[in-house]
Every structure is written in C-alpha cells, then in structure tokens.
Amino acid sequence: MPATSERAPPSSGSATATPLRPASRPIAWRFATVAEVLTETPRARTLVLDVPGWPGHRAGQHVDVRLTAEDGYQTQRSYSIASAPEDARVTLTVERLDDGEVSPYLTDELRVGDQLELRGPIGGHFVWNVATGGPLLLVGGGSGIVPLRAMLRHRAAALGTADAKAGHHIPARLLYSSRRWDEVIYRDELARLVEDDPTLEVTLTLTREPPPGWTGFRRRIDRIMLAEVAWPPAERPHVFVCGGTPLVEAVAAALVELGHDPARVKTERFGPTGG
Amino acid sequence: MDHGLEESVADSLRLDGNAAAGVLSELFVPDLTAAHATCAGCGATRAVGALLVYAHGMGTVMRCPDCDGAVLCVTRTATQVWLDPTGARRIIIAVAQSAI
Numbered sequence: 001m002p003a004t005s006e007r008a009p010p011s012s013g014s015a016t017a018t019p020l021r022p023a024s025r026p027i028a029w030r031f032a033t034v035a036e037v038l039t040e041t042p043r044a045r046t047l048v049l050d051v052p053g054w055p056g057h058r059a060g061q062h063v064d065v066r067l068t069a070e071d072g073y074q075t076q077r078s079y080s081i082a083s084a085p086e087d088a089r090v091t092l093t094v095e096r097l098d099d100g101e102v103s104p105y106l107t108d109e110l111r112v113g114d115q116l117e118l119r120g121p122i123g124g125h126f127v128w129n130v131a132t133g134g135p136l137l138l139v140g141g142g143s144g145i146v147p148l149r150a151m152l153r154h155r156a157a158a159l160g161t162a163d164a165k166a167g168h169h170i171p172a173r174l175l176y177s178s179r180r181w182d183e184v185i186y187r188d189e190l191a192r193l194v195e196d197d198p199t200l201e202v203t204l205t206l207t208r209e210p211p212p213g214w215t216g217f218r219r220r221i222d223r224i225m226l227a228e229v230a231w232p233p234a235e236r237p238h239v240f241v242c243g244g245t246p247l248v249e250a251v252a253a254a255l256v257e258l259g260h261d262p263a264r265v266k267t268e269r270f271g272p273t274g275g
Numbered sequence: 276m277d278h279g280l281e282e283s284v285a286d287s288l289r290l291d292g293n294a295a296a297g298v299l300s301e302l303f304v305p306d307l308t309a310a311h312a313t314c315a316g317c318g319a320t321r322a323v324g325a326l327l328v329y330a331h332g333m334g335t336v337m338r339c340p341d342c343d344g345a346v347l348c349v350t351r352t353a354t355q356v357w358l359d360p361t362g363a364r365r366i367i368i369a370v371a372q373s374a375i
Contacts, residue, residue, distance in 0.1 A: 026300055026301045027297075027300045062293070062296075064297045076297075078294060078297065119297065119300075122296045122297050122300055122306075123293055123296045123306065123308055123324070124296070124305075124306030124308055124309035124324075125292065125293060125296075125306075125308040125309045125322050125323070125324025125325070126293050126308075126324060127309075244287070245286065245287050245288070245289050245290070246286070246287055249286075249289075263321075266322075266324070266325070267291055267325070268291065268293045269289065269290045269291045269293075269294070270290075271287070271288060271289075271290055272287035272288055
C-alpha cells in the first residue's frame with residue numbers, strides 16, 4: 001500500500017473541532033528511531049526521534065510508547081510530545097522516576113540508532129494552537145512542563161512569521177514549579193524565549209532548596225501565587241495545567257475559586273509524580 | 276469521611292480522560308477526548324478529556340467529577356473490547372465542516 005500523506009487538515013479555528021481522518025483505522029503502532037539523546041537535567045532526557053509516516057501533531061498531544069521484553073511481556077506509557085508541530089523532528093522529554101518501570105530505560109539505556117515503538121499523535125482535548133487565541137496561561141509542575149513547552153515553541157514559531165505579526169497578539173504566562181534549580185527542565189530555553197519575546201512571562205517557583213540569592217517564589221503553587229501571576233478572570237485566559245495529580249487538582253480548584261471559567265481550565269494529570 | 280492514607284494514595288493515582296485517549300482511539304475514529312459527554316447520573320456535561328480516569332488491571336473507568344458516576348467503561352479481554360457507555364446519556368463530537 002503506498003504511503004499516503006496523513007497530514008490532518010488545518011483546524012477550522014474552533015478549539016474543539018476534530019477533523020475526521022480519511023481512513024477509518026486506529027492510530028497505528030510504528031517504530032521510531034532515536035536520532036539524538038539530549039540531557040536536560042540530571043533526571044530528564046530529551047529523545048529526538050525519526051518517526052516514519054508521522055502525520056504532524058498539535059501542541060499538547062502525546063504518544064503512547066510500548067516496550068516489549070524478550071519474554072513477550074509488554075508495558076505501555078504515555079509521553080507528551082515536547083516538540084512543536086513546526087519542529088523538524090518529534091521529540092519527547094522523559095524524567096526518570098526512581099521506581100519507574102519504563103522511564104529508567106528511556107533515560108538511561110536508549111541510544112542513538114535504537115528503535116522505540118510508539119503510536120500517535122493522541123489527544124484532542126489538552127491541545128492549543130494560535131487559532132484558539134489567548135491570553136494563554138500555562139501552569140506546570142515537574143515533567144508537566146513538557147506539553148506546555150510544545151505550546152510555547154508553537155506559539156513562538158507561529159507568531160514569529162511576518163504574516164502572523166500583523167494579526168496575532170497572544171500574551172502568554174507560564175508558572176512552573178520545580179523542586180530545585182537544577183531540576184528546572186528547559187531552563188535555558190525558557191530564558192531565551194522570554195528574552196526574545198516581551199509578551200511572554202515566565203515565573204518559576206522552587207519547592208525545595210533554592211540556590212543562594214534566590215528571590216523568586218519558594219513554595220508549592222497556591223491560590224495566592226496564582227492570584228498574583230494569572231490574569232484576572234475577566235480576561236478569560238485559556239488555561240492549561242499539567243503535572244502530578246495533586247498539583248493539577250490544587251491549581252485547577254484554586255483557579256476556579258478565583259473565578260476562572262472551568263471550561264477554560266484544561267488539565268492533564270500525570271499521576272503521582274514528584275515536583 | 277477521612278480514609279487517610281488510602282484515600283490520598285488513590286487520589287494521587289487518579290488521571291483524567293487524556294490518559295484514555297489512546298484506548299479510545301482504538302474504538303473511535305475522531306478523538307473522543309475533545310467530545311462532550313453528558314453524565315447519565317447527574318446530567319453534567321463536560322469534555323471526555325475532563326472525566327476522571329481510574330485505570331485498573333482489567334480496564335479503564337471514566338468517572339464524572341461531579342457525581343462520581345461511571346460515564347464510560349472500557350474493558351479488554353484477549354479477543355474483545357467491552358465498551359459500557361450506559362453512564363453517558365449523550366456524546367457530542369464536533370466535526371470539521373465539510374466543504375460541499
């Protein structure tokens with residue numbers, strides 16, 4: 001069967017429109033090849049992948065990764081796509097969980113040239129593109145930054161074109177919680193994005209030992225912090241919250257208490273992760 | 276009602292509908308997590324992606340955050356997938372406008 005270009009038709013502009021795929025078949029499992037492995041933090045690695053037949057994706061989507069042991073035992077995990085749709089290659093950023101079954105293999109064992117079985121892109125709820133509009137409020141904890149970073153990369157690519165400057169004005173704010181300075185994933189990239197774009201604000205909070213001289217927030221994200229950092233509800237920001245379940249639920253509840261429309265607060269729980 | 280440690284462990288394992296997007300993609304062509312489901316228990320309508328997901332060995336239960344009712348249940352055996360949609364009164368899926 002000849003390979004067909006499966007590029008999804010552009011979104012009609014509605015955040016919820018889901019273009020139908022031409023053929024009615026499930027999203028296929030395929031083997032990607034690891035092209036590069038980058039170290040983000042002591043526990044986080046970015047895997048840059050060559051994925052044959054990749055149809056493109058939307059910022060916020062994820063892939064399912066499947067590992068098969070020699071005895072046939074299979075296990076599966078979901079990982080948010082770290083790259084923007086505009087990026088040349090699909091990338092994933094994985095943070096090693098000490099007692100993880102899958103993450104230590106991905107962060108410590110995978111080498112350039114190895115293959116990884118995955119399917120995707122998956123998901124149509126926790127997604128954002130510039131057509132959805134703003135203001136854009138992103139709140140993340142630990143590895144929850146991954147899909148948010150894809151959104152920011154997409155925003156930078158889309159707003160960076162000459163066409164776009166004419167029409168788009170989408171201010172964005174990121175509030176990102178990490179345990180320590182050296183565990184802030186994409187730390188340098190976030191600083192560069194801010195430097196290049198006065199309409200982007202990034203606020204970090206560190207929940208454990210901050211570095212000497214740290215004048216930023218030094219506690220878990222709470223309602224007071226959100227009230228300071230977020231837009232007022234009257235601005236009707238599009239909000240995306242991602243990270244461990246306790247953080248996501250506390251943040252979503254606080255935002256609704258502050259008056260934000262629950263329908264505009266989208267959440268993606270990563271389960272009982274640290275951060 | 277304080278279940279103490281048990282409750283907090285179960286709470287932190289709770290995911291949301293996004294986690295079920297993969298298994299739902301095996302059953303539905305359009306992404307179902309962006310669709311809106313009306314809970315048959317309490318009538319609340321929200322995105323399937325915003326339902327609470329409790330995954331267990333046999334399958335996936337997607338619950339209403341308001342009334343805790345099971346909205347969608349997906350169970351797998353070696354040869355079948357059982358979808359129990361009775362907890363959903365209605366599911367509305369947005370489709371791209373066709374250019375006729």
